[in-house]
Amino acid sequence: MEDKVIITVVGKDTVGIIARICTYLADKGVNVLDITQTIVQGFFNMMMIVDINDSKCSFGELQSALEKLGEEIGVQVKAQKEAIFDEMHRI
Numbered sequence: 001m002e003d004k005v006i007i008t009v010v011g012k013d014t015v016g017i018i019a020r021i022c023t024y025l026a027d028k029g030v031n032v033l034d035i036t037q038t039i040v041q042g043f044f045n046m047m048m049i050v051d052i053n054d055s056k057c058s059f060g061e062l063q064s065a066l067e068k069l070g071e072e073i074g075v076q077v078k079a080q081k082e083a084i085f086d087e088m089h090r091i
Helices: 017-027 059-073 082-088
Strands: 004-012 031-040 043-051 075-081
Touching (some): 004 017, 004 059, 004 082, 017 031, 017 059, 059 075
Antiparallel strands (some): 031 043
C-alpha cells in the first residue's frame, strides 16, 4: 500500500533545485510517482507526488528536512500527506 505525500516547491529559479530535492528523496528511499514543474517569469513551481512507504525516515523527519533543504537552496518546500492535501483542496 502506498503512503502518498504531496511536495510543493516554490521560489526563484536557480540551477539544481530538482536535482537537490530528488537526490535527497532518493537517499531516503522515497519513490517519486509523479512530478510537474513550471517556470514563469523566473519563478520556479514544482509539485511532486511521492510514496514514503519504504522511506528510511518518518513523515515528520522528511517534512522538517525538506523545509530545511528548501531554506538552503532559497525555495519554500512543503510536504503534506495526500489525505490532508485532498481535504484542504476540496470544493
